[in-house]
Amino acid sequence: MNIDIVNIGRIIIKNLQFNIHSYKNEAGYAIKNIDIYLSNDQAKKYIEELNKIRKNDRFLSFAASTALSLFDFKNVDKMITASFFSLHGQLAINLNFAEESLFFSKKSVKLIENNPSDILINSYSQIATASRNLSKFSDAVLNYKKAKEIADFINREDLSAWQIFRLGKMYVNYLHQPSRSLEYLEKAKSIFSKIDSYFGKKGVSSSIDEIGDLYRQHTSNIERAVDFYKKAKEINQEISYHAGIARNIAHLGLCEEIKGNIDAAEELLEESIYLLRNIKHQDRGLAIRLGQLSRILLKKNDIENAEKYINESIIISEYYNDVKSIASHKICLGQLYRKKKDINLQRNISTNLSI
Numbered sequence: 001m002n003i004d005i006v007n008i009g010r011i012i013i014k015n016l017q018f019n020i021h022s023y024k025n026e027a028g029y030a031i032k033n034i035d036i037y038l039s040n041d042q043a044k045k046y047i048e049e050l051n052k053i054r055k056n057d058r059f060l061s062f063a064a065s066t067a068l069s070l071f072d073f074k075n076v077d078k079m080i081t082a083s084f085f086s087l088h089g090q091l092a093i094n095l096n097f098a099e100e101s102l103f104f105s106k107k108s109v110k111l112i113e114n115n116p117s118d119i120l121i122n123s124y125s126q127i128a129t130a131s132r133n134l135s136k137f138s139d140a141v142l143n144y145k146k147a148k149e150i151a152d153f154i155n156r157e158d159l160s161a162w163q164i165f166r167l168g169k170m171y172v173n174y175l176h177q178p179s180r181s182l183e184y185l186e187k188a189k190s191i192f193s194k195i196d197s198y199f200g201k202k203g204v205s206s207s208i209d210e211i212g213d214l215y216r217q218h219t220s221n222i223e224r225a226v227d228f229y230k231k232a233k234e235i236n237q238e239i240s241y242h243a244g245i246a247r248n249i250a251h252l253g254l255c256e257e258i259k260g261n262i263d264a265a266e267e268l269l270e271e272s273i274y275l276l277r278n279i280k281h282q283d284r285g286l287a288i289r290l291g292q293l294s295r296i297l298l299k300k301n302d303i304e305n306a307e308k309y310i311n312e313s314i315i316i317s318e319y320y321n322d323v324k325s326i327a328s329h330k331i332c333l334g335q336l337y338r339k340k341k342d343i344n345l346q347r348n349i350s351t352n353l354s355i
Contacts, residue, residue, distance in 0.1 A: 003034055005046045006053060009064030027067040036071045043076045047084050054091060058281055062091040069104065079119070082111040086123045093129055096284070096320045102130035116154050121147045125163060137174055141167065161191040161203055169210055178218040185211050198239050205235035205244055212251060216258070226255050243282055246275040250289050253296075262299050269293040284325070287316035291329050294336070303340050310336060 012026040038046075046068055054061035065088045073081045089105035092098075105126040112120050128143035144163045151160035168184030171177045185207050192203030212228030215221050229251045236244035253268030269292055276286040290313035297306035310333050317325040 005049055005064045005068055006060065008067045009060045009062075012063040012067060013059060023063060023066045024070075027063070027070055031067055031070060038071050038073055038076050040075075040077050040080060043073065043080050043084060047080070047087060050087060050091075054087075056280070058091065058094050062095055062097075065091050078111045079115070079117075082108040082123070083119050085111070086119050086126065089123065089126045089130075093126055093133070094281075096133070096322055098130040098133040101126055102134070105130065116150050118156065118159065121151050121154075121156065121159050121163075124150065125159075125166070128163075128166065132170060132174060137170070140170060140174075144170070157191060158195055158199060158203070161188050161195070164188040164191070165203065165207055165210070168207070172210065172214045172217065176218075178214050181214055182211065185214070201235055201239050202241055202244065205232040205239075205241065205248075208232040208235070209244070209248055209251065216251065216255060222255050222258050226252060229255070242275060242279050243285070246272045246279070246282070246289075247285070249275070250292065254292065257296055257299075262296060265296050266293065266300070269296060283316050284320055284322060287313040287320075287322070287325060287329075290316070291325070291332060294329075295332055298332070298336055298339060301339070303336065306336055307333075307340075 008027075008030045011030045012023065050061050050065055050068070053064070065084075068084065069088050073084070085104045085108035089101040089103075089108065092101035092104065105123045108123040109120065109127065112123075124143045124147035128140045128147065131137070131143060132140035144167050148160050148163035148167075151157075151163060164184050165188035168181045168188060171181035171184060175181075189204055189207035189211075192200050192207060194200070195203065208228050209232040212225045212232065215225035215228065219225075229248050233245055233248035233252075236242075236248060249268050250272035253265045253272065256262075256268060257265035269289055273286065273289050273293060276282045276289060290309045294306045294310035294313065297303075297309065310329055314326060314329045314333070317329060
């Protein structure tokens with residue numbers, strides 16, 4: 001058997017509705033006349049093909065991966081099978097299919113749980129991220145710690161540091177325990193700073209930016225947050241990590257918003273959005289920034305542009321099935337419509353008074 005798994009992915013996408021059931025239904029239809037039993041060589045070949053395309057096209061790679069997930073792996077080596085299940089889990093979480101990621105990442109762990117490896121670390125970490133996205137926070141903490149434990153066991157200091165960072169991020173953004181978060185983030189930063197590479201510097205900048213979030217969200221020391229964001233931005237500029245630069249600029253804009261400098265906040269958010277529109281796979285981040293800019297414009301009574309940006313953010317969030325972001329954006333849209341109504345009412349009153 002020699003099939004073109006990427007072309008099958010294209011067939012799936014052609015008439016696709018964006019939900020996991022639609023992916024699976026289309027995948028089942030696309031492979032209905034194909035021999036689904038895989039050999040080791042075939043499985044490795046298809047995994048290599050998925051890895052080649054996943055950086056450039058997340059939707060196509062996930063569609064092809066969904067088709068491959070319906071094949072029979074019983075004659076395939078456990079490690080190869082686990083690597084595919086882990087990869088499919090990663091592709092799923094990238095598109096916010098948390099349940100799918102959780103299911104396949106757990107399947108990967110079950111196959112190789114007694115074989116410490118990078119694949120096992122990544123699978124546990126994906127279980128944690130999927131659990132976090134499903135608001136199963138205790139499961140998320142447990143699995144990030146498990147991933148770290150395995151990384152420490154096989155001396156993967158970089159992967160261990162990322163689990164520590166993710167725990168810190170969880171404690172500031174989801175569990176609202178800033179002191180615990182700071183402990184994790186400082187530890188992650190310290191480890192990353194000893195790794196002299198692009199990824200080490202990226203880890204340092206990410207940790208510093210997250211510490212900035214901690215000060216912005218949980219203290220009144222906004223200038224301290226600004227200092228962290230500027231430092232993170234410097235590092236990201238040094239390594240040309242443009243998505244990180246866009247995030248740092250947006251966070252600086254949010255600090256200006258808190259300080260009441262609405263024009264400066266608007267300018268920084270617009271700069272961040274401009275950068276994100278020119279970087280691949282930043283749609284979900286773009287939706288967040290559009291929502292934030294809309295809120296800022298609403299404070300300036302720029303109803304027309306605020307409405308334009310919030311509607312764009314809702315369209316993107318709906319495409320990614322990001323329910324929490326959709327709810328947040330629609331709350332903002334409701335506030336916008338109330339303000340629009342109030343402004344129109346005030347205009348009518350002014351008109352009547354002038355007659």
